[in-house]
Each structure stands twice: as structure tokens, then as C-alpha cells.
Amino acid sequence: MGNADSITERKMSDEIPLVPTIPPGLRDAAQRGTLVPFVGAGVSILGGCPSWGKLADDALGACIKAEKFNHGQHEQIRHLTPRMKLSIARAIEAEHGLTIDYAKLIQSDDYSSNVVGRRVYRSLGKLGKTFVTTNYDSWLDTEIVDTEVSVQDAPPVADSTTATPRARRRIIDVNDFTPANLAQDNCVFHLHGSVYDSPGMIMTTRDYIQRYANDRRSDDPTRENRTLTFLEFLFQRRTVLFVGYGLEDLEILEYVVQKARQQSGSGPPQARHFMLQGFFAHQYDLMRSMAQYYAQCDIELLPFRRDQRDWAQLIEVLDHFGSIMPAKSALALQKQTDMEDLLD
Template sequence: MGESTVLSDIPELPDEIIQAGLNGELVLFVGAGISRLLELPSWNELAQMVLHSLQKKGWLNFSELEQLKHLDPKKQLSIARFITEEKKQDFDLTQYFKVKTESNSIYKLINEIGCTCVTTNYDECLIPKLDESKSDGAFSIKPKKVRRIFDKNEFFAKYLDEPGTVIHLHGAISSRESMVVTTKEYLKHYDCESVKHILRELFAKKTVLFIGYGLEETEILEHILRSGAATESTKVRQRFALQGYFRSHESLYKKLHQYYLESFGVHLIGFIRDNNDFAQQENIFKNWTPQIQIRKPSLASDINRINEVLGND
């Protein structure tokens, strides 16, 4: 399918994504825009909730609260942690990530795809289920328990080759010590060799579909540049991002389409928000999920991975 800069309610699923599933090379990159559909907080909302909690405890006055509102969320959460630790209290964010609605159809559809997922979300709503009868048609086994990777010391590239795995890039609520929250933690995290390595492998060797991810957040895009992946020909379509726009913003969408393609090699797939806002993504995945079949990487891919680990040519 050729490049499209026309917005639609249900965009066509790119052939490259379908083929990547069949080759065992598809990875979904899931951001907060998806968890927001389950009424979980965005970064801004999380920071505001934490600060208001501190104000109610009398640890911030209204003047301080108002001044802090103008900082970016990472700075707000960093300061909130400083204040909490000064009071010798536990800085617990897990209380803000309880699913408030049973309407989680979007996750059911994503999980049904069954491929490896990478996420910057703390929540554990991603539970990809690889149905081998769907992949190979020869036999059926019960889906294995999801493998959830959240310790950066375990960010091994081999997990990108294992369908049904979820890699929590910023940690997960089941392991509070793994959660990357403050500015200092972010800087240290993205300077870690294991984090750099898995992102390099992800963007160089996999076909990635960003969903619910704000591309205005630069950490991940910067790593595309650092990995050298963006210097490849833009004709190699390996990175896609599903993004919503109002129909009246189609001109802006076309400009952003060119910007992300030329800057990062990311192909925007635009959908219309006018009727359902971001919930339209559920309708899109109702159409897309049945088209995607996930197979494990080929034996040749496994051998290549082993040779890379062993340092063979």
C-alpha cells in the first residue's frame, strides 16, 4: 500500500505491518493514550493528582500548588517525591493506577493480536495472548502466562523475538522500585546501556507500530536518531504511528506527516477524531486485529540472534 496523507475514520492497515506479523517482526509500542481510554491518568493528570494530595495533607499551600502547576510533569513529580521523602513518608504512585471502568475493549483487541509489546505505561493492562492455532493452524495450546519485563537489567533483545512478552520501559506497578518517575531517574535510565541496546535493536530490526503514544514526547524519538535508524531510506517502512486529528486539521496532519517521516522515519497513520475522539481507536482495532496474524520469528532469525550474542559473523 502506498503512502497516504488523507485522514479517515478507519485507516487502511499497512501491508508492512501485516507482513511483519507473519515474519515474527511486529512490535506494538503502547503509550498512555491507550490507558487513558480506561480512565487511567495521563502524565499531567498524575502529577496534578499527586500535588493535590500533598496540598490536602498540608505539605503544600495553595500558592505553592499554583506555582508548581506551571512546571512539566517530571519536575512536578520530582518535587513531590522530595517533599514526601522529607516527611519520611512512602511515595506510592500505584494507588493512582486502578482501572476505574470495565470497558477495556481496546485492550482486549490489542491483547488478541498477541505480539511483543513495549510500553512506557506503568499499568499492567497489556496481556498479549499468542494463540498458536491462529499462527500456524496445526495445533492449539493454552496461551502461556505473560512474560513481563520491567527491570532494565533484563532488557535483553531476545525478548523482542518472543510473542506474548511485555517490556515495561519505565517500570511497572507490580514492582514499585522499577518505576522511572523523576527527572534524575529518566536521565539515568536513558543513559543505561541495556536501555540503549534494546531500543537500538527494536528500531533497527523490528517493525514498530506506536499506538497511544504522543510523538511530541521526545525520549523515544531521540533514540531512533541515536540508533541510526532514521538515517535509513524512508522507503523502508518499519515505523508507524497511529495518531488522531480533527478533520479540520488535515492540513496540519499533512505537514506533521512529512516532518516525522523525514526526521525520524516514522509514518503517521491519521484517523478522524470528530465523532468518537480517541475512542475511535477501538473501532480501528476491531478492523485491524483480525487482519494481523502473529508467528514466531523464523529459525534463520533465531540463528542470527544467537550469532549476534556470541559475536560471530
């Protein structure tokens, strides 16, 4: 019996949870106002936006519709990565003076009425006061408030605190990627641009290279890579929670995390970071390997199990996290520390 019990205990301990346990460091960061959710495509897909692969194919489809590309050519490149396909679509645009309506491809006219999207972004919105995203869509640009109670369930006296949707400040200009703006509540940093400025979206290989060039902080403001300076400050002075990044996003994460670490040197970071990521039960060994990989980037993996609800399980995780550790504004002491660091 003892051997059987030990096997059962091992299996139970090896099981990926449906909802991860909230680490004390993550809860503490939310309470101190230093938690910054870093949002990826997996979240926007739940809100009805396309995957990278679909966006790339839809962009090429727009080129075909405009008769600047054809199905035979599309078939020849169907095995390329989404970023390579988007690079080709951008090149076709430039060559033929074509304008692809990326905003239309990324979010439909009625995207904001998507029930699932509203739920996931409502819960996500409780975890931070300021957000960073590599997504182009505008889901994060507006706070999604809690659903109002029905007339039958309403209290006798009207609740004067009932929230209304509030716009967050959309930051897409790299010159505004500053620690000072990071200290402000209700801001969204779109690292790779926004549908509201389609020409400026970071999509092609050249775009990525330029955005994450190895230029270091310089006394010459014209040479400073403001994105890397911003990320350096973010990872050193805030606790980051990556949400909506899957294994297919490793390339993007390496651009973001590794470049920032190179920028900040070899010293240990002052904040601990976390990543929510979904796995199937049979991927336990993969999950352990990925936990070791992320640990090298000073990121603790928080896995959840996808078997029952697939990626929709992320909604349950965010609901739970939002109810347990709603974010607060940064404490005055934290803001003072930030300012002192910037002056040094």
C-alpha cells in the same frame, strides 16, 4: 463542472480516514512475527488510567493530604508540565519520608473490569506477541481473551480451545532488556517501570536523563546503557507500531527514538516503523506536517479521524487491524538471524 469535480476530488483525497489503510509492510511484519506494538498513555487512558496531567496533580494532592504541601503552593506550579510536577512530588516524598501510593493513583482496585479497557487491550493483544510500553499500569501484563459466547449460543460440543486469561512476562529490570528476551513470546517490556515497583518508575527529569544517558555500547558491562542497546536492536530488527501516543508525548518519543538512532549510527534502519495517531478533520494540515516530522525518524504516520468518537475511535482502528493482521510468532529463520547478529 470539471473545476467543481476537481475540487470535490481534492477534498475527498484530503479527508483523514476513520480507519487507516494497513500498509503492506505492517501486514507483512505481523505475518512474519516481527511486529512489536509500542504502547503509550493514550491506550491506558481508554482503560481508565489517568492522563499524565491528572497523575501529576493527584500525586501533589497526596502530598497536600499528608500536609507536606498546600493548595497555595499547588496553585503556583499549576502551569508546569506534568513531568516537572511529578519531579516536585518525588522531591517532597524524599524530603519528608512520605510514600505516595502511585499504584492506587494509576489503577483502581477494579481497573481490570473496565469494559472499554478490556476491549481495547483485547484488540491490541492480537497485534503482537511481545509488547513494549512506557506505561506503568498492568493492562498489558495479562492477555485479554475474546468474550465467551453465552450458553444459548454455545455449540453442542464444548470448545476445548476456549482461551483463559494468560499472564505475560512483566519485564521491568533494565538488566533484562535484552534481544534474547525480545525474541520470547508473551513478554511486556516496561521501559519506564511498573506500578509493581513504584520506587523504580521513571518519572522525574533526572530519571529520564539517567535512563537515556548518552553512554554507548561498551565492552565494560557496568558502563553499557542497556536501554539504548535494547532500543537499537528493537528499531533495527523489528517493525514497531506506536499506539496511544499523542502530540503531547513528543518529548518521550524523542527520548526513545532519537537516542536509539544515535546509538545505532547514521546507517539506514532495517525495519520500517508506523504510528497510529488521531486528528480532527480540520487538522489535516497539522497531520501532514506531523507526517513529515515522523518521516525524519523513519516512522510512517497512520492517521485516523477523531470527530465522531474522539479517542475512542482508536478502539475501532485496533479492532480492524487485529481482525485483518493478527500477529504470529517469529519465524525460526528470523530467530536464527537474530542470534547470528548478536554473535557478530
